[in-house]
Amino acid sequence: MRRSLGRYELTHExxxxxxxxxxxxYDRDHGREVAIKLVVPRSNGSELTTLERRFLREARLTSRLEHPGIPAVHDHGSHDGELYLVMELVPxxxxxAVLESDGPLSVERAADVARRAAEVLSYAHGQSVVHRDLKPSNLMVTPDGEIKVLDFGVAAALEPQPGETRFTAANATPGTVVYMAPEQAVGKTVPASDLYSLGCVLYELLAGDPPFTDGGLFLLYHQHAHEPVPPLGDRRSGVPAGLRTLVAGLLEKKPEDRPGSAAEVAALLAAWAPAQAVAAVTVLAHPRLAEIAALRRSGRPAPALEEYGELMDAPGLGRADFLIARAGAALCAGALGxxxxxxxxxxxxxxxxxxxxxxxxxxxxxxxxxxAVLLARxxxxxxxxxxxxxxADDEERVLPADDARRGRARSLLDRLRRMT
Known part of the structure; x- marks a missing residue:
C-alpha cells in the first residue's frame, strides 16, 4: 500500500x-493535516488525457470558491495515472452516516441542514459553478453543527462532453443516480439540477429514504424522469404542509418548474429551521466605514469602491469591520451594474x-x-x-424602536406586494 503522494504522507482512509x-x-511542506481525494478513471490512452485535462480545469475553477460551507482546495494534479485533489480536512x-446511525432528522434539523446547503449552492451558482453530485455523503456535519458541502467540481470533471464516453454512467453507483435530476441523466446540467438533488436529500432527511430507490440504473433514470414522487406525507406524518409543498417543488421534473434559485430555497427553508437566539450587539465600527458609505450613497460608487479596497488592504482592520467593507464594496459593484x-x-x-x-x-x-433589495431589482x-x-419580523424583534432601520423591510415588502 502506498503511503505517500509527493509531499503528502497518507495516514488513513x-x-x-x-x-x-x-x-x-499530512502536508510536510505546510505542516498541516489535509484530505486527499484520489480519482482512478476506468479508462486509458486519449480518454484518460481528456479526462485529466477536464479534472484539472475543474479543480482550478473550484479552488477559487471561498465560502465557510465549502472546504478550501489547497492543491491538485495527477500522479502515476491517478488524479488528486488536496482539500481542507473537515472534522x-x-x-x-448520521442517517444510518440516527435515522430521519427532526423537521427543524432537516430544514436547517437543507437551508445551509442551499446557501452554499446559492454562492456557488453565483460563481457559475454547479455541484452536479449533491447527496448525503457529500454533506459533512461538523462537531459544532455546521454543514460543509464536499466535492465541488469532481462530478463536473468526470461528466463527458458531447460525443465522449460517459464516464459517470459507466462508473456510476446507485447512490449517485438516486439523487440525479432527470435532465442531468441525459447530459444537460443547470443550477436547478442541484435543487432537484437537494430535494432528494431533504426528502431522505425527513422520510429516511430518498424518493426513488428500487431498480437498476436505467429504471432509476425512468422513475426520476416520469414517475410521480411518492407523497412525503405517506412516508412520514407530521411534516408541515408548506415544507411538503417545497419538497414537491424541488422535485418537479422540469427545471423551470422548480424554485427560481438556491437563494429562494434557503429563504423558504428558514421558516422551519431552528429558531436561534437573537440579540443586538453594539459594535464600534471603523470610522472610515461611515464616510465611505456616505460617498457610496451620494451616487459615487466607483470612488467608494476604490476606498473600500484601500481600507480592506490596510492593516489592523477587525474581522467584523472587514466584512462590512466587503459588503459595501459589493453594493458599489451592484450600483456599477x-x-x-x-x-x-x-x-x-x-x-x-x-x-x-x-x-x-x-x-x-x-x-x-x-x-433582498438586489433580489427585487x-x-x-x-x-x-x-x-x-x-x-421584517427580525428587525422588529431586535432593533430598538428609535432605530431608523426598523420597519424598512416591512415597508419594502408592502411595496413589492402591491406591485404583484
Whole structure:
C-alpha cells in the first residue's frame, strides 16, 4: 500500500465511493493535516488525457470558491495515472452516516441542514459553478453543527462532453443516480439540477429514504424522469404542509418548474429551521466605514469602491469591520451594474457574518436587507418577498424602536406586494 503522494504522507482512509478514495494525509511542506481525494478513471490512452485535462480545469475553477460551507482546495494534479485533489480536512460525520446511525432528522434539523446547503449552492451558482453530485455523503456535519458541502467540481470533471464516453454512467453507483435530476441523466446540467438533488436529500432527511430507490440504473433514470414522487406525507406524518409543498417543488421534473434559485430555497427553508437566539450587539465600527458609505450613497460608487479596497488592504482592520467593507464594496459593484457579482459576494459575507456575530447582529440584518433589495431589482421577486417577510419580523424583534432601520423591510415588502 502506498503511503505517500509527493509531499503528502497518507495516514488513513476516510472513505470511498464511485468517484474515488479519500485519505487523511499530512502536508510536510505546510505542516498541516489535509484530505486527499484520489480519482482512478476506468479508462486509458486519449480518454484518460481528456479526462485529466477536464479534472484539472475543474479543480482550478473550484479552488477559487471561498465560502465557510465549502472546504478550501489547497492543491491538485495527477500522479502515476491517478488524479488528486488536496482539500481542507473537515472534522465530523457525513450525513449518510448520521442517517444510518440516527435515522430521519427532526423537521427543524432537516430544514436547517437543507437551508445551509442551499446557501452554499446559492454562492456557488453565483460563481457559475454547479455541484452536479449533491447527496448525503457529500454533506459533512461538523462537531459544532455546521454543514460543509464536499466535492465541488469532481462530478463536473468526470461528466463527458458531447460525443465522449460517459464516464459517470459507466462508473456510476446507485447512490449517485438516486439523487440525479432527470435532465442531468441525459447530459444537460443547470443550477436547478442541484435543487432537484437537494430535494432528494431533504426528502431522505425527513422520510429516511430518498424518493426513488428500487431498480437498476436505467429504471432509476425512468422513475426520476416520469414517475410521480411518492407523497412525503405517506412516508412520514407530521411534516408541515408548506415544507411538503417545497419538497414537491424541488422535485418537479422540469427545471423551470422548480424554485427560481438556491437563494429562494434557503429563504423558504428558514421558516422551519431552528429558531436561534437573537440579540443586538453594539459594535464600534471603523470610522472610515461611515464616510465611505456616505460617498457610496451620494451616487459615487466607483470612488467608494476604490476606498473600500484601500481600507480592506490596510492593516489592523477587525474581522467584523472587514466584512462590512466587503459588503459595501459589493453594493458599489451592484450600483456599477455588476449585480450577479454583488449578490454572490453579499451572500458570502452574510454567511461569515452569521458565524462571527450571530444571526441577530444589526450588521447581519443590514446585509440581509441589501440582498433582498438586489433580489427585487433582478426580478427574483418571490425570493425577495420571502426574505423581507422574515427580515421584517427580525428587525422588529431586535432593533430598538428609535432605530431608523426598523420597519424598512416591512415597508419594502408592502411595496413589492402591491406591485404583484
Amino acid at each position: 476516510l472513505g470511498r465511493g464511485g468517484m474515488g478514495v479519500v485519505w487523511a494525509a 465530523g460525520r457525513a450525513l449518510d 455588476r449585480t450577479p457579482e454583488a449578490l454572490g459576494e453579499l451572500k458570502s459575507v452574510l454567511a461569515e457574518q452569521r458565524s462571527l456575530l450571530g444571526p441577530g447582529d444589526p450588521a447581519v440584518l443590514e446585509t440581509r436587507y441589501e440582498i 433582478t426580478g427574483e421577486r418571490h425570493a425577495a418577498v420571502e426574505s423581507l417577510r422574515r427580515l
